[in-house]
Amino acid sequence: MTELETLATIKCKQQVVRAVRFNVDGVYCLTCGADKKINLWNPNRQILLKTYGGHANEVLDAAGSCDSSHIISGSADKSVILWDVTTGQPIRRYRGHASSVTCIKFNEESSMAVSGSIDNTVAFWDVISRRQEPVQVLKDAKDTITSIQVTDHEVLTTSVDCHVRLYDIRMGKMVSDYIGHIVTFGSLTRDGQCYILSCADSTIKLFDKDSGEILNTFVGHESKDYLLENAVNATDSHIVSGSATGEIFYYDLISSICVKKYLHSKNRPVVSITHHPTDNSFISACEDEIKLWGIKEMEE
Numbered sequence: 001m002t003e004l005e006t007l008a009t010i011k012c013k014q015q016v017v018r019a020v021r022f023n024v025d026g027v028y029c030l031t032c033g034a035d036k037k038i039n040l041w042n043p044n045r046q047i048l049l050k051t052y053g054g055h056a057n058e059v060l061d062a063a064g065s066c067d068s069s070h071i072i073s074g075s076a077d078k079s080v081i082l083w084d085v086t087t088g089q090p091i092r093r094y095r096g097h098a099s100s101v102t103c104i105k106f107n108e109e110s111s112m113a114v115s116g117s118i119d120n121t122v123a124f125w126d127v128i129s130r131r132q133e134p135v136q137v138l139k140d141a142k143d144t145i146t147s148i149q150v151t152d153h154e155v156l157t158t159s160v161d162c163h164v165r166l167y168d169i170r171m172g173k174m175v176s177d178y179i180g181h182i183v184t185f186g187s188l189t190r191d192g193q194c195y196i197l198s199c200a201d202s203t204i205k206l207f208d209k210d211s212g213e214i215l216n217t218f219v220g221h222e223s224k225d226y227l228l229e230n231a232v233n234a235t236d237s238h239i240v241s242g243s244a245t246g247e248i249f250y251y252d253l254i255s256s257i258c259v260k261k262y263l264h265s266k267n268r269p270v271v272s273i274t275h276h277p278t279d280n281s282f283i284s285a286c287e288d289e290i291k292l293w294g295i296k297e298m299e300e
Helices: none
Strands: 003-009 015-021 029-033 035-043 045-054 059-064 070-075 079-084 091-096 101-106 112-117 122-126 136-138 145-148 156-159 163-167 173-178 184-189 192-198 204-208 214-219 231-232 239-244 248-254 257-264 268-274 280-287 288-292
Touching: 015 280, 015 288, 029 059, 029 248, 035 059, 035 070, 070 101, 070 112, 079 101, 079 112, 101 145, 112 214, 156 184, 163 184, 163 192, 204 239, 231 268, 239 268, 239 280, 248 268, 248 288
Parallel strands: 015 059, 015 268, 059 101, 145 184
Antiparallel strands: 003 288, 015 029, 029 035, 035 045, 059 070, 070 079, 079 091, 101 112, 112 122, 122 136, 145 156, 156 163, 163 173, 184 192, 192 204, 204 214, 231 239, 239 248, 248 257, 268 280, 280 288
């Protein structure tokens, strides 16, 4: 396995970074701050390109659109904001949640945004029309929605109620699985066959999406009381997870063995991880800094 190194360390000056997300092609990344702002970075060159300010409280999640022209963000101020990337201005502000918006995603063509909240609901927002209220609200969860993933026809949600729910938009059906522990984050493998759940019992569980069968359990990292995230690499061979200990665990997807550990910062929780869509690199967020990990290019 190729050894990854720290390619860049960026002090974000956002108090605490709540989430870090690559854009669609992995050239840029977004950091969501406790300072109520979103920063757009070129992580390779360590350049801050733009800051987006308009939320009245901490920004908890954000996502870039499929053409990188818009950003959608969710905040502890209960609102969702659609931003114009170039001007830095809010285009629309959506208010429909009764509590903090914890997670947000665009659908594949970025015509719809999907948000999850502490109010236990998942809301769908039509970002093309001028409609202010949600197109649809899902009310199946009994507790906070912790993460959302959206494919061309499915929505995967995880919740503090220990369930993962998979909605098939085309068929109009929902499958709910009880996991037995609080699920802090869910992601899908690149091939769409499996989902990967970070749980509050310091495990990551790999499930077959169609059968609901558990395929693997990954242990080694520590969750403590943090809502840890996971990410899958571009080739579906490894799972990356942060830890409350300040380490990043690199697990082999098939064997479930931790093949590598990277230290971001000793005893400071690595809460957010985003993997590059195509390259062997990822970004980790720990308190007020992010680190870009990858393979150093050889000097000519």
